[in-house]
Every structure is written in structure tokens, then in C-alpha cells.
Amino acid sequence: xxxxxxxxxxxxxxxxxxxxxxxxxxxxxxxxxxxxxxxxxxxxxxxxxxxxxxxxxxxxxxxxxxxxxxxxxxxxxxxxxxxxxxxxxxxxxxxxxxxxxxxxxxxxxxxxxxxxxxxxxxxxxxxxxxxxxxxxxxxxxxxxxxxxxxxxxxxxxxxxxxxxxxxxxxxxxxxxxxxxxxxxxxxxxxxxxxxxxxxxxxxxxxxxxxxxxxxxxxxxxxxxxxxxxxxxxxxxxxxxxxxxxxxxxxxxxxxxxxxxxxxxxxxxxxxxxxx
Numbered sequence: 001x002x003x004x005x006x007x008x009x010x011x012x013x014x015x016x017x018x019x020x021x022x023x024x025x026x027x028x029x030x031x032x033x034x035x036x037x038x039x040x041x042x043x044x045x046x047x048x049x050x051x052x053x054x055x056x057x058x059x060x061x062x063x064x065x066x067x068x069x070x071x072x073x074x075x076x077x078x079x080x081x082x083x084x085x086x087x088x089x090x091x092x093x094x095x096x097x098x099x100x101x102x103x104x105x106x107x108x109x110x111x112x113x114x115x116x117x118x119x120x121x122x123x124x125x126x127x128x129x130x131x132x133x134x135x136x137x138x139x140x141x142x143x144x145x146x147x148x149x150x151x152x153x154x155x156x157x158x159x160x161x162x163x164x165x166x167x168x169x170x171x172x173x174x175x176x177x178x179x180x181x182x183x184x185x186x187x188x189x190x191x192x193x194x195x196x197x198x199x200x201x202x203x204x205x206x207x208x209x210x211x212x213x214x215x216x217x218x219x220x221x222x223x224x225x226x227x228x229x230x231x232x233x234x235x236x237x238x239x240x241x242x243x244x245x246x247x248x249x250x251x252x253x254x255x256x257x258x259x260x261x262x263x264x265x266x267x268x269x270x271x272x273x274x275x
Contacts, residue, residue: 011247013043014273016264018089018113019161019203019234020243024051024066028238036078036086038240046085050115054093055101058120059127066090068109087266089113091161094150095122106156113265115201116157117165118146126166136172140182148185151192158265159232160193162203163215170210179218186219190226199230199263199270202254204246213250224257230270231262251275
């Protein structure tokens with residue numbers, strides 16, 4: 001689905017961006033207070049940030065761990081300062097070899113929302129040129145095998161973020177035929193997501209990279225045809241100007257599949273919101 005001119009249209013105040021990064025992520029400099037003020041100015045009932053948490057991050061060549069004591073201290077301060085519900089989220093970058101460490105970390109803190117992602121395979125980040133120099137069939141098989149392990153082995157998550165994340169960085173044109181070739185493992189992924197009642201994220205950052213919302217409409221249709229009903233909206237914003245960017249497109253896409261509700265989370269409990 002291609003970008004359209006109505007991307008800046010303001011969406012309902014009740015619909016809140018559920019994939020947002022602040023300075024607590026190494027790839028963002030946006031102050032948490034600025035995000036809170038912006039959400040309040042839009043009349044949002046709450047605001048949530050989902051900063052990166054990746055052991056052995058191959059992109060930054062280090063563990064990417066949120067400074068939770070500072071984050072919770074600042075969140076408490078902002079709650080006393082602003083009349084808006086400030087919720088705590090996290091984006092977990094899954095690695096099978098860090099299963100125990102990830103779960104131990106998540107048990108230490110209280111989150112309203114946990115996003116599940118895969119960003120690397122233990123050798124290369126999925127954004128690296130070296131990864132995309134491999135044959136496309138191998139890339140698809142490797143990436144989605146890691147996604148399957150993530151959704152199947154993890155239980156402590158709420159939303160599967162940018163399901164086909166790696167295509168953002170592809171150097172080749174990717175089309176429906178490539179997804180069709182990976183149908184078997186994609187079916188297995190969707191079956192697990194649905195059986196666990198996890199939400200599928202519509203991540204609008206893809207609109208401004210490869211020209212479609214994550215996941216590709218092939219995957220979205222598969223999820224819906226298999227009985228999937230839970231959808232979350234996220235811009236993957238790393239700067240304030242990207243907050244909710246592309247949401248009108250995402251809502252239009254959902255409505256084209258006759259979807260009329262999304263889910264938003266508080267204390268890890270899904271709440272249905274009409275679109």
C-alpha cells in the first residue's frame with residue numbers, strides 16, 4: 001500500500017501510538033517529557049514509550065539495556081507534573097540464547113506493554129548490508145525462523161512488532177511472490193500468535209521506507225484469514241515529528257479488511273478501542 005497525501009491527518013484522540021522511542025533508546029535523543037507534552041497536546045488519554053532492550057545488540061555492538069531506575073524516577077516525576085496517564089512499555093529484541101536473561105529482566109519491572117521484536121541472528125543485524133547480500137530465499141528463511149522462535153518460545157509479551165522488519169533494509173525489490181515462497185513458516189508463525197492471543201502490530205514506519213505498512217498485506221491477510229483479531233498501532237517513532245505518522249493510512253488499511261477495533265494496553269491488559 002503506497003503513501004498517500006493524508007498521512008498528517010490527526011487521528012482520534014482515543015487512538016494512542018504504542019511504539020515510541022525516547023532518549024532511553026540509543027537511537028533516539030527525544031526527551032521523555034517532550035513526548036508526554038506532545039501526547040497531552042493531542043488530547044490523548046495516555047502516553048507510552050517502548051524503548052529498546054537487546055542483549056548483545058549487533059547494530060550497536062553492545063548490550064542495549066534501559067536505565068530503568070532513571071526511567072522510573074523520571075516517569076514518577078512527570079506523573080506528578082502532567083495530567084495524563086504515563087504508561088511504561090518496552091521493546092524486547094529476542095535472541096534464543098538470551099531467553100532466560102530476557103525473562104529474568106522482565107520479571108524485575110512492571111510494564112504496561114511489552115513489544116516483541118527480532119533485530120539480529122546472533123551474527124549479523126538484520127539492517128546490515130552483509131545480511132542482505134545473501135540470496136533472498138536464505139534471508140527470508142533465516143529471518144522468519146528467528147521470528148518463529150521468538151513468538152513460540154516467549155510468552156511474556158503482548159504485541160508482535162514489525163513482523164517483517166528486515167524488509168526495511170532490503171536492497172532488492174520484495175514482492176508477494178517472496179512471501180508466498182515462505183508460506184509454510186509464515187503460517188506457523190501466525191498460528192502461534194493467534195493461539196497465544198497476542199496482538200499483531202501495524203507499524204507505519206514501513207510506509208516511508210519500502211512503501212508499505214509492516215506487515216506486508218500478504219501477512220495481514222493471512223493473519224485475518226486464520227482468525228487473527230488483535231491489532232496494535234505503532235509509528236516506531238524515534239523523533240517527535242514521527243509520532244503517529246501514517247496512522248490514517250493504517251486505519252484505512254484495517255477498515256479495508258473490515259476491522260473496526262484495535263487494542264491498547266494498560267497493566268498488560270488489552271483494551272479495545274474503536275477506529
